[in-house]
Amino acid sequence: MKHYESYLNVKTPFLLILFSFLFVAVQSFAFQPSDIKYVEYKGEVVNARNGKPISSAYLALNNSNISTITNSDGEFSLKVPEDLTEATVTISVLGFQSKTLPLTYFESANTRIELDETVEELTEVSLYKATNPRLLVREMLDKKDDNYLSDQSLMTSFYRETIKKGWSNVSLSEAVVKIFKSPYNSAKKDLVSIYKARKSTDYDKLDTVALKLRGGPFNTLYLDMMKYTEYVLRPEMLDSYEYRFDDPTKINDRFTYVVDFKEIDESDPWYYGKLFIDAETSTLVKADYHLNVDDRNAAAEMFVKKKPNGSKVYPTELSYQVDYAQEDGKWHYAYGKAQLEYVVNWKRKIFNSKYKINSEMVVTDWQAYAGDDWKKSVDLIKPNIVMVDDVSGFSDSEFWGSNNIIEPEKSIQNAIDKIKRKIDDQ
Template identity: 60%
Template sequence: MKTIKKFILSPPLILFLGILTMLPFHRINAQEFVEYKGIVVESGNGNPIAAAFLSVNGTNISTVTNSEGEFSLKIPVNISSATVSISNLGFQSKTYPLSFFNSNNTRIELNETLEELSEVNIFTATDAKTLVRNMFAKAGDNYLNEPVLMNSFYRESIKKGRRNVSLTEAVLKIYKRPYTATGRDEISITKARKSVDYERLDTMALKLRGGPFNTLYSDIIKYPEYLFNVEQMDEYTFNFGSPARINNRYLYVVNFEMVDKRLPWYYGELYIDAQTNALVKANYHLNVDNRTVASNMFVRKKPGGVKVYPVRVEYQVDYRETGGKWYYGYGSAELEFVVNWKRKLFNSRYTVNSEMAVTDWQVNPGDRVRRDDSFISPAVIMTDDVSGFSDEQFWGSNNIIEPEKSIQNAIEKIQKSIQ
């Protein structure tokens, strides 16, 4: 039997409370900018649209909406006549001039895509597995093949039930290798802040091992070994779902799942561009019904007399396109755990969520990365540091994912506690 190890992304790590070495977080000088805020909703019913993509045309500046459809977009003052495009899977894209946006309460309504996509003659693929093979084979043509330096925003939260008990936020630099290169991407921290309410963690702290790398490794095209690659195709079944459309592009939807279900197994959907066979988006899950094996895979250390196992594991990756080339734009990982204490009547449920959005990027002409103490390891556990929560201008000109209401409430409580 083949080992399950090759299928698993960097897993979370549950530890006792302990002393962690502090990483040096550096501030950067903020440039002048204009900030626009608002919400993206469905035109018919007003429901918020999560993970909608907003991009400033003619630049690499972008952001995404949070789960409540809210966004914050910061644009340098020297960009005054640009337009902004808004897109999301299943909706018709829209473009507005900057003059349309307000400092607050900008409302953008997107219409659902109602076209009968099955009738579009561009869909010519007849075998889903062959299409996925072509997706990997054409990676060199479809994705950025030069080193780029990406600015990104990372948020990591841990909830006990519905309450936030740990919150980490960071502005990062990602040193992205060409998609055809074997070298791994590297991450450095520009600035970060974190707070943990240990009193609500039942004397045990959940700590996410890997931090931003958990979301970065969801980049299936760069890191196929964490899900599947060409040599592993026969270990999966593939079939076509209903076609989709995003940003005026027609997409195949390929459903996949592992054949061997004796151990935790992956399943999900791939959204593949019909013209180029580029992967545009992927949603995938790990079935963790086998609690014993799943616990051994994800839990590295725990107190005696307690059982900890995952009950839900989900990943998402979105790619963006510029100049005919695609690149990693957004990744998320969400894991839900059950903690059963011996001699306790009720268990506890914790949700660990991490997401990262690329907000700007530029070609990085240097072949080698000059490392310093701001670089982090793939085994990092983000350190405890509350500095910055009392500073409303902490992020300066950096684009971030707008906090959801529950996270915003947690931030406000942190601000009050340190005033």
């Protein structure tokens, strides 16, 4: 059995809070005006073969740090400063050939981008030299200082957090955040400030349980496995995992190893998943992984901070994703997503309640930042933040201004429309 206190610190970069009463968090948000003139382009990215939407496709404005990502419906919104309209955009995603298009191809709405599937027989490509997956992972960690940003930077990101009970959205939080990103070769933690945010929660649908996610944007930021190796890929824990090669693939038209990993000790919740490692540079460019929570009691102790009397609360699925982007030969955190599913069992109720919590964050812009004035001029949030209710923002169609955001998927858009109607009826 693992030493439990240290084990909890490693496995729980974020925690759930379940209250049997309404909890009011106090947090000030810094709202700043934006006078940047921009052009907005909207559309969808689909599979060229069958027309199905492609989610998590990354759109990057070349020769800039501006980027965004498609939602689960394959839809995107990309806001570009007016003086950059002669630029090009590269669209890339795992399993598809990347495509670069001029901005003149894009329309203000209904732009359709078709990507072709990667069909090359990659297993025969002579570029793949690694024969030992464990040694490849070790090399990946050893090269962290060479492959990832070595200077501090200031990132602008969009964060969304949704809570569903069954099929109904009961809570929706969105925020544009500023991240003071410390170098990957530094032990300093990243700092976060909320630039603009809005949230609405329908507490009437929560069965007297006000379910809240503690951590907010930090939940997705801590998925940066190469910055926060202590949570999953601690170098001293390499021997705690089993590794094997899966079929290689391509990401951004670059040959990529796929390494399956799984913790050997299954006495407590354990990690397993896939690491996507660039074949030329041994850089981690993507990871999809999970935490096995078959041991309900251990999982509940780890992830449930507080719960009502007469109930049992435990997670049933915990899944994570992190993607990295490259700029001038250096890689950095670009996208993080966590999907958490929970069950609440009541002693005197026949049916249980099921909740699904999704949180995701995409870096939409960044710049090198050598000073520390920014930290002195903003209100930094703490890693245990609970996002604050602020319904009013949903009534403003220009709320986000020039900031790039993740387009809301259909179910979220329906929830936003309902919020707007409630505001209009007041």
